[in-house]
Amino acid sequence: MQGSDKRRRFLKTGALAFASALAVPRVRAFDTADPASVAASAAREKPVCRMQPFALNQVRLLDSDFSRAAAINLEYLHSLPVDRLAHSFRVQAGQPSSARPFGGWEKPDCELRGHFTGGHYLSAAALAWAAQGDATMKARGDELVAILASCQRPNGYLSAFPESFFDRLSAGEKVWAPFYTLHKIQAGMLDMYRLAGNKQALAVATGIGNWTVRWLNGFSDADMAHILKTEYGGMNESMVDLYAITGNSRYLDAAHRFDQASLFEPLASHRDELKGLHSNTQIPKIIGAARRYELTGEPRYRRIAEFFWETVTQNRTYATGGSSNDEFWNTGPGDLRGQLGLYAAECCVAYNLLKLTRHVYAWNGDPRAFDYYERNLYNARLGTQDAQGMKLYYYSLRPGGAKFYNSPTDSFWCCTGSGAEEFARFNDAIYFRDDDALHVNLFIASELEWPEMGLTLRQETDFPREAATRLRFTLTQPREIALNLRIPSWIAPGARVEVNGEALDTFASPGSYLTIKRTWQSGDRVSLTLPMTLRSVPLPGDDHLQAITYGPIVLAARLGAKGLTHDQQYGRYDAGPSPEPKPQPAPQIAPDEADPLAWLAPGDKPLTYRATTRHGVVDVAPLNTIQGERYAVYWQTEGSATDAG
Template structure:
């Protein structure tokens, strides 16, 4: 691919990187049904570009079902209740029913859900085209504009008084005011980018202006003191705003949130993550990645790449999640942290955001492999299959169960990110170059690349089955295109591909892309099969402690529902059930005696993706995909004897 001028025209506030290739200083780019005026910011070389969410539609699958449950939940939350604390803070009368949990009127983090809801509704609108999501979100934006105007505090807007920010600057205890401001600004920018709401952009610009004038006079020491309080992705959102506005104050605001204490060691390729709060740091790295894209500062690139690789290699569980009690721990100590308080869901939400940046820069299959791993084994399992409620932590303690939120009395950070997680499944299925399409995920979907006149439909029951079928619905004539099919690292049993029924010779190895280049015609059919097999995923510090996977899926031992009494597994407090007693009949040790995995774990006839142990414990144990675990106890890591 020839080097071209690349402008990051679309903010990836957690959702997509659409890196537009241009060859002139200024241009207009249509995204969906609206126009963004941009000015040239930087030049970097990208290997892959994301499709807009509007270009991809999910077909029926667990992913689409999760998305529909998510949509139903968001639509059911009263706008008046969401706005209640915002209006009170602005001095506007409100007698709406307050929300509970982290959105209650006495909670210092109140207001963060508003940003997630705006992002979630904007994403849902882009993912479906259904106007109801835009209408609900537009109403919220209009009300927020009124609050900002009535406050009349130089652009300040929040559900809490600005004294909270003053406390952070002084180093006094306060619960993360900049974190909440970031979430709201991100939601407003998403409303502009995905729905064309210009009022949302105006509100965000005023908020950024207030923040810049607030922080620009501070000394480096004052900034360092303030940055000890969690500030979320303020650098990312400010860079994103700069990409739209060209206002150098937005760029400067992003730089003011460069946290030297965390980022400088990473720039020197030093892993000093042990003991730091995990999800406080990941958004800072996303900000560095965004900064690299807009400034071409290689130090920021080093930070992003080193952090990602370090976390994946030394701090990540088999699920793709990380952290214990929300903190990074000593590297390569996985087996010592199989506890009740592992893998905060927000962490993986943010790791996937970072992964999308890195894949766009490199088109390296390792990023797509991780994305699949975390998506299937942490994000997909985070939603309860009937109510749509979601997890905060996903326990690895043998015999515990998932704790799910309540409908309107929790609103943890991971509730907020869940509104986005399940609305944007379509964002990373496909990427493209000038003349090719990457097929990264095997999810039933339809891609319409209008610019090239190329439309394909992916039909599959993956991962229940190993085959995915791609049908070309439209294709430009006489122009060769490449389909780059991800050959997963776990597919060690080989691959099979046919085009219109004729076998294709495959020379590539697992952990690469299989290129299919030809002049495609309407009606062409590609069948791809990656036979799945069982494998162990040992802890990085102890091979005798291991999880079990089948293809891309982590398998969980189903330990039943004994002792789970209502309201469990639903809770107001995310830690409510972590000290629940574990029944004595829960089994987490297997006496395998060096036998091969396939000798003691075999598929159950007639039940897809279901396996049973043989002669390794006091009784047979049934294992199913972790994403199918709902309200029962489970075991993910086993002690192997």
């Protein structure tokens, strides 16, 4: 979030107290949005998608790191009372509220107030209902929508801050990011409608849309070019979505006024001019371009989104799949020298890159999209929550850094919000379909229901601790289905696939799909081995700094917790440790040319290693499991051109 002050001094954080994680609820029978409006909305989508996602309520997570993380997130969201969430909206609307205000970016005088309480929380509630069948979050979401509807002004304006913030925006006066916050609220309402069937939420989102249309009418395109210099989230996306649902083209026209020419024009010409830009300010605009393509079929918007995806995921990401340093792209494409900072890889950036990847993949079906998705999901998202549901803002890459989390009710950073949503949708994107073809993209224990095919597909695996996955078909009658198994680009030699215990004599090359087309019977079984190997992944622009991966998993050096204080791991308003941990050099290694990874020996647990460095032996573990201690992701060989940070 642009304009946050991560380095400001802050108060001591209170103790954290939460009960242990609950089991993931297994409620299955629930409704979402009403079928007639879903059909009308679907008819407005242009036929540009090769791949279709499954609805969130068609895929259920089975026991895994993902289901356990989702349960912890849910428990945290349950702990936030509705009257406290609604407080600033009620105060703004002149209604009585005796609730204790939240702190952090939701405190009553923070200019971003409402972004989490009336935005991310509603999206997370809708996702938790659709993805996990969590009735508590559905009830909380419905209650909050009703309160916020009562706070909406007759002109459609709804926010926890006054309309005058928008006057300051248009006058060029200092104000944090009013449209950013409005986008979160409108998107939260649209999610409550689309995923949880709340019609009142659609009425509120439409009111916000009408207010926005009228506000925009007061400004020329030249005025807008100035206004759009302040972070505005994905207003172009939520207004396109409102058009998709209502069919009212004035929302589509209004969305276009949020398209920023200075960002889009170079991208449409396949030029990466992202250096110097605030990373997470840009990605939601590109997601808006992606949605516009899906609703209008205008190829320019696809070009913008696909080129942006390509240059950012291939040229501007760390081995983890995260991107940005101090929230910006400070360098040219393919050059991350000097970018291993304490405030690297903002979590909202990784969240939004996953969201964009789901769009781009739906158009092109390119398995490379899921090589990236998986890398990001395991290394930039899964490990960003502690056992109490607290989330990271930055994913520090400075050697000797530690994970730094928000507090329960005194932070509400942007990444607290995007994290609350992400951890409620881990069942998303595991499977896609293409007519009667099924694509298995991720190796996450789960069960898919595909009623049109009479199919229940159960995937059982302990991946990545286990280098294999197993699928079991349950069918109401035999069906011909093309089963497409993603063969990751990281797969090592020796992989094999078996159908009902018999090995097939064909396989597919890494980074492609293995297609098994046959008439499947109930009880059929497929097993796929996924051999993994250690690899070194150089930092773009500096071959002497290397991350180590095992399959899709980034491994990190465990550097211990000596001297690491609570205030260096948990924050309140400010998103940076106090004091900042002392910089230290990346662990130094001396790889043998004949056997470049011989300095790593297997540890005593799966996915762990022992590394021989120039300064002794250190333990190595998956980055996503490291917590409460210092770590280093990149290792330095002789002759590094940079100081690693």
